[in-house]
Amino acid sequence: MKEELLVTARGNELIDPSLHIWTWEVAMYLFLGGLTAGVMVFAALMTVLNKDEEAPFAAKRLALLAPLVLSAGMTTLFLDLEHKLFVYRFYTSFQITSPMSWGAWILVVIYPISIMQILSTFRSGYGFFAGFADRMTIGREILDFCERYRRQIAMVAIPFATALGIYTGILLSAFGARPFWNSGVLGPLFLVSGMSTAAALVALIARHHSEKALFTRIDLGLIVVEIALVALFLINLATGTGQQIDALQSVLGGPYTLVFWVLFVGIGLLIPLLLETLEITGVSKKLAMLAPILVLFGGYALRQIMLDAGQESSWTHYDTQYNSELLERLHEENP
Amino acid sequence: MKRREFIKLSSAASAGAVVSPALMLGGCVSKPLPGTGTVTSTPTVCDMCFWKCAGDVYKEDGELWKITGNPDDLHSGGRLCTRGTGGPGAYLDRDRLRKPLMRVTVDGRQTFQEVSWDEALQFIATKMQGIADTVGPERMALLHHGAGGHHFLHLLRAFGSDSHAEPAFAQCRGPRDVGFRLTFGESASSPERTDMANARCIVLLGSHIGENLHNGQVQTLAEAINKDATLITVDPRFSVPAGKSKHWLPIKPGTDIALLLGWMNVVIEEELYDKDYVERYTIGFEQLAAHVRQYTPEWVFLETGIRPDVIRETAREMGKAAPATVVHPGRHATWYGDDTQRSRAVAILNTLLGSWNREGGFYIPEKVDMPHYPLPDYPKPKFKTGDAYPDKWPFASQGVTNGVIEASIGDDAFFKGWMVYGTNLPQTIPGAVDKLRAAADSLDLVVVVETMPSEMTGYADVILPECTFLERYDDIRNSGERHPSLALRMPAFEPLHESKPGWWIAKQLGERLGLRHYFPWNDYADKLDWELRQVGSSLEEMQKIGVKNFPRKRPLYFLEGQNVRFFTPSRKIELYSQQLADKGFDPMPVYTPPEPVPSGYxxxxxxxxxxxxxxxxxxxxxxxxxxxxxxxxxxxxxxxxxxxxxxxxxxxxxxxxxxxxxxxxxxxxxxxxxxxxxxxxxxxxxxxxxxxxxxxxxxxxxxxxxxxxxxxxxxxxxxxxxxxxxxxxxxxxx
Amino acid sequence: MTRFAMVIDTRTCIGCGDCVVACKTENNVPEGLNRDWVVEATSGTYPDLKTEFRSERCNHCSNPTCVTLCPTGASHLWKDTNIVLVEPEKCTGCKACIAACPYDARLVMHPDGYIDKCTFCHHRVEKGMDPACVSSCPTRCMHFGSLDDPSSEVSKLLKTREYKVLSPETGNEPNVYYLL
Missing domain, CATH: 2.40.40.20 (Barwin-like endoglucanases)
Known part of the structure; x- marks a missing residue:
């Protein structure tokens, strides 16, 4: 028998009995960040590939969602900060070794690019609102400018949005202290998952059947890639260090097994894969609306499970001799 | 699942903290580093246990900051233990007793009511006087623990009673002290006079130094480990020192005497014993040698589960290192009811190894020769504590608390009143809750002097709140040890709430009992100053330095070939105890097998x-x-x-x-x-x-x-x- | 750069926790929170056993991932040393450093909300004193000093005794050493 025991009571909030610093706010931010990346990439790709006809929604209107979704994500991220008033401190320096600092600055670049992306198809996508802008000289000039450089803006958007998508994964994988996250596959996996959710979103809300079908096919391909990346991720951990092998147990029999395999892999990947295959092959279109919803759900589930299982994975595995709940008595008026 | 629930609880708490705008604004700014304010310090003698280490109480900008060891204190090596470092918690404890409380009956239900000091003290004095007038002052007993008990012992002796007991005797170190006194004429002392820092071999029997933090013991044991002394630990449990030992002997519980007799057997059979020492200082060696011949390692193995080769090897280690071998006397020794005999066996083994009062074995403790403040003689009591339980325990050298409790039950009980100081009897006397309840019902008066609302306060008629050691003077520390020294406990703070120092309480009671002449000081500081001046110091000096070390006047160990008169009837170390034999006890330790563990238990x-x-x-x-x-x-x-x-x-x-x-x-x-x-x-x-x-x-x-x-x-x-x-x-x- | 190290002798550590209380009072660490702690590691089967006590805290790593992953520079090195400190005035409470520490040595300082940790008592080190935990240890099993000075006690101990650090595979190059 091997015992490793904390013999002095320790009740450090958010750390004991196991790390739980980040909750749904951060998972939601990672999900929405990935979705934003996918949204921008698809909007840009449709422009670069001249798909205004085949995918009118994605090419002309989709981009509007990027800043909205991203802002929602930023809001949840902000909710997570222990010191909300000091959020500006992210922008008082640039720390080259910190993915989080990179992320903070990428967001600064992403916002103007995504606004320009919107404006570049504003007249064709949102004619009614563009009419207001066109009444002012400055508005007209800006819209003219963005339309003129629509293609160039899209070309710039693709690498930055991709960086955003990958960053949401690297943010976690950079933490060598959390063996479950410590895999290079996490960046591509989060990017592909983000794109998959964006494709699902288009399939869900685009009006034309042809566009829905196009994005269902794209999503299908992305789901296949994502499954491969999930497999790579698991193999990566399984063939890694002792700590990574230990960490992997949390989804192979450990506390996250059920949610990982049922909620994420089953409901978030395999069922949509089946439904979308049925849809594309024309066998059944009955549940066509369900697949993209499941993909979006799966995208969130992936982040939440990764976040939770990763935080619980650690280099140190100390049991505690004491019931930490007793320490709450210190803070009670009348325990 | 509970684990996650706890997480939810604590994150809910933290979310609550984050939401508050005041906290959002208040934090995230640098705080001044510790010790950058105005720092002052006051000397103290720690009261977190009985070891009495000297320390310094630090305040920063008038607030209690920390307590650290006094670097000049050789008694504690200049360091406090965990509890001493946690001393501020005693002062800050929000559950401290605040005001005198008296048991009253309201609507047929008993409850405690806050009363003034005057009312509480007058009530006690009246009751005590009543006991003295009707059955005599000796029927008032003091049950106590800790340094402050002395104030109340003084009060009781002035009152005419010498009836007192501390659980530290019959629930703890009594058998050891009696066993050693029967053998050497002296006890193992407190702090224990073990010379572990210089020992080459240390034997611990059920003594888990390190789990108990007897500061000097822990420090000298660590020193011995650093010097690669051989450590032999006998304990059925893998204790902390067992984990540091060369030999851990996981003995069958309750068979220690068998092992000790077996070791004596090997030490004598293999002539590992110190012949000169035994011849010069002891009587009864022949009887002992004959007595232990039967206890061969093979026989011991069957009783203890310790292999014969291990018994021989460890005995040889002891013999090789002797006289620098300490077979540790332990401290809490009340185990199986034959504990005086076991302690005798420890003392005898140490004698065979020649380690008593030899370097690396035991040293001769020395105090500072400081006179006591001159006071009138105490009245002579008609009874001693032991008269409450006659024909029992003839070698009890101090009051036996369990005896006092039993002699307090019933209308015709010997004792009629108790003063209880600093000891929580319900947790201290094993299985005694029913007896305590019966005693409390029988007694005319139960006074409890305490800092905390312990279970014992629930049995009291009157509860007197004492302030903590950080808020009071007590007697100067002057304990027998390697380096004679004096140390001062003084108030670092005014007493919180309405708590008062023990000396003040005792004096107030004394005055109300017409014993003013026994308490001639206005402030205890006056008494301490007088005593300190007799040895060339003063209160003023001690308030600055906290600890004053004095040179030894006598040698630390026996000199080579020195003739010694021991404080035993034979003036020798008594391997064979005629005293015990005269009272019908075994003159040499005899092994009795322990009660076997019942099935399922x-x-x-x-x-x-x-x-x-x-x-x-x-x-x-x-x-x-x-x-x-x-x-x-x-x-x-x-x-x-x-x-x-x-x-x-x-x-x-x-x-x-x-x-x-x-x-x-x-x-x-x-x-x-x-x-x-x-x-x-x-x-x-x-x-x-x-x-x-x-x-x-x-x-x-x-x-x-x-x-x-x-x-x-x-x-x-x-x-x-x-x-x-x-x-x-x-x-x-x- | 001065590399400070703590060297703790597991032979004489008894796991008493004095270091933990000394840290709490010295640094006024809020109730319930801890910058250091004691671990007991027992292996084997009765009666063939081994127990080790370790007083643990921030390792003040030579390659501190908590510093490299901090997005604002709040986690930083004190002066030209390996002592890792947090500047509350730069901290956002993003908690990246907590996740970045393989030793779980960082904590959120509630109610103030910034991240806190062992400072090696740099306020004492600056005055030439040992950290509070080292100064309090009753068995004197803890030692502190500079590894750049070959004559320092810590350098000598690491030269003459067998030792280990916690999870060296992290690559963080911890500077709290345990003598075996």
Missing amino acids: YRLNYGRMPAHTFGKTTNNPLLFQLAPENQLWVNPLVANEHGLASGEYVRLASREGAISSKIRVRVTERIGPDSVFMAHGFGHKSKRLRLTAGAGADDSELMTNIKVDPIMGGTGMRGNFVTFVRQPGEGGAA
């Missing part, structure tokens, strides 16, 4: 944890957050059999049916499959101890099978058997 082993001084410190907020509960150690085989897992809570039932509070299970290999273990001092029932109430279990309430030592009255506590009980709806992980 486990031996209840108990001990200490370094964070706490029994139940005295468990409510201290600094120490509570270090160690908030005790655990029940259970061997994995036993856990398996009973389906127990670490972290779950169980109760224990003694063979005689006592049921404990809930205790958290720790499944560990550090205990064998025949026993369970818990640290003493938890399972408080007093709700007014808000941090510690109900945390952990109390071993003493499971002690329903007490073996009283017929020689000196010690309550043997290790013969208790327990099993697990799980009540419906209880248990499960936490």
Whole structure:
């Protein structure tokens, strides 16, 4: 028998009995960040590939969602900060070794690019609102400018949005202290998952059947890639260090097994894969609306499970001799 | 699942903290570094346990900051232990007693009511005077523990009673001190006079130094380890020192005397003993040699489970290192009821090795020769404490607390009044709650002087709140030890609330009893100053330095070939004790096998944890957050059999049916499959101890099978058997 | 750069927790929170056993991932040393450093909300004193000093005794050493 025991009571909030610093706010931010990346990439790709006809929604209107979704994500991220008033401190320096600092600055670049992306198809996508802008000289000039450089803006958007998508994964994988996250596959996996959710979103809300079908096919391909990346991720951990092998147990029999395999892999990947295959092959279109919803759900589930299982994975595995709940008595008026 | 629930709870709490806008604005700014304010310090002598280490109380900008060891204090090596460092918690404890309380009956129900000091003191004085007038002052007894008890002993002696007892005797070190005194004519002292720092071989029998934090003992044991001394630990449990030992002997519980006799056998048979020492200083060697001949290692093996080759090897290690071998006398020695005899065996083995008062064995303690403040002689009492329990325990050299309690029950009981100072009897006297209740019902007066609302205060007629050691003067520390020294305890703060120093309480009572001439000082400082001036110091000097070291006047060890007159009837070290024989006891230690463990039961082993001084410190907020509960150690085989897992809570039932509070299970290999273990001092029932109430279990309430030592009255506590009980709806992980 | 190290002798550590209380009082660490702690590691089967006590805290790593992953520079090195400190005035409470520490040595300082940790008592080190935990240890099993000075006690101990650090595979190059 091997015992490793904390013999002095320790009740450090958010750390004991196991790390739980980040909750749904951060998972939601990672999900929405990935979705934003996918949204921008698809909007840009449709422009670069001249798909205004085949995918009118994605090419002309989709981009509007990027800043909205991203802002929602930023809001949840902000909710997570222990010191909300000091959020500006992210922008008082640039720390080259910190993915989080990179992320903070990428967001600064992403916002103007995504606004320009919107404006570049504003007249064709949102004619009614563009009419207001066109009444002012400055508005007209800006819209003219963005339309003129629509293609160039899209070309710039693709690498930055991709960086955003990958960053949401690297943010976690950079933490060598959390063996479950410590895999290079996490960046591509989060990017592909983000794109998959964006494709699902288009399939869900685009009006034309042809566009829905196009994005269902794209999503299908992305789901296949994502499954491969999930497999790579698991193999990566399984063939890694002792700590990574230990960490992997949390989804192979450990506390996250059920949610990982049922909620994420089953409901978030395999069922949509089946439904979308049925849809594309024309066998059944009955549940066509369900697949993209499941993909979006799966995208969130992936982040939440990764976040939770990763935080619980650690280099140190100390049991505690004491019931930490007793320490709450210190803070009670009348325990 | 509970684990996640806890997480939710704490994150909800933190979310609450974050939402508050004031907190959002208040934080995230640098705080000044510790010690950048105005720092002052006051000397103290720690009262977190009985070791009396000197320290300095630091204040920053008038607020209590920390207590650290006084670097000049050789008694403590300049360092405090965990509890001493946690001393600020005693002062800051929000559950401290604040005002005098008196038992009153309101609407037919008894309750405590806050009263003025004057009312409380006058009530006590009247009652005491009544006892003196009707049955005599000797019927008033003091039960005490700790340095401040002296004020009340003085009061009682002035009053005409010398009846007093401290559980430190019959519940702790009594058998050891009596055993050593019967052998050497002197006790092992406190602090123990072991010369471990210079020892080449140290033998610990059930003495878990390190789990108990007897500061000087811990420090000198560490020094010995650093110097690669051979450590031999005899303990059925893999104790902390067992883990540091070259030889760990996981002995069958209760068979220590067999092992000691076996070691004597080897030491004598193989002529490892110090012939010159034995010849010069002892009587009874021939009888001893004949007596131990029967206890061969092979015979010992059958009793103790320790292999004969291990017994021989360890005996040779002791012999090789002798006289620099300490067979440690231990401290808490009341185990199986034959404890005086076991302590005698330890003393005899040390004698054979020639280690008593030899370098690396034991040293000769020395105090500072400081006169006491001149006071009138005490009146001569008609009775001594022991007259309350005649024909019992002829070698009890101090009052026997369990004897006093029993002599306080019933209308015709010997004692009519108690003053209880600093000792929580319900947790201290094993299985005595019923007797305490009966005694409290019989007694005319029970006064409890305490800093904390311990369980004992629940038995009181009057509760007097004493201030903590950080708020008072007590007597100068002057204990017999290697380096004679004096140390001062003085107030670092004014007493909080309406608490008062013990000396003040004793003086106030004395004055109300017409004993003013025994308390001629206005402030205890006056008394201390007078005494200090007799040895060339002064209160003013001590307030600056805290500790004053004095040169030794006598040698630390016996000189080579020195003739010594021991304080025994024969003036020799008595290997054979005629004193014991005269009273019908075995003149040399004899082994009696322990009661076997009944099927389905486990031996209840108990001990200490370094964070706490029994139940005295468990409510201290600094120490509570270090160690908030005790655990029940259970061997994995036993856990398996009973389906127990670490972290779950169980109760224990003694063979005689006592049921404990809930205790958290720790499944560990550090205990064998025949026993369970818990640290003493938890399972408080007093709700007014808000941090510690109900945390952990109390071993003493499971002690329903007490073996009283017929020689000196010690309550043997290790013969208790327990099993697990799980009540419906209880248990499960936490 | 001065590399400070703590060297703790597991032979004489008894796991008493004095270091923990000394840290709490010296640094006024809020109730219930801890910058250091004691671990007991027991292996074997009764009666063939081994127990080790370790007083643990921030390792003040030579390659501190908590510093490299901090997005604002709040986690930084004190002066030209390996002592890792947090500048509350730069901290956002993003908690990246907590996740970045393989030793779980960082904590949120509630109610103030910034991240806190062991400072090696740099306020004492600056005055030539040992950290509070080292100064309090009753068995004197803890030692502190500079590894750049070959004559320092810590350098000598690491030269003459067998030792280990916790999880060296992290690559963080911890500077709290345990003598075996």
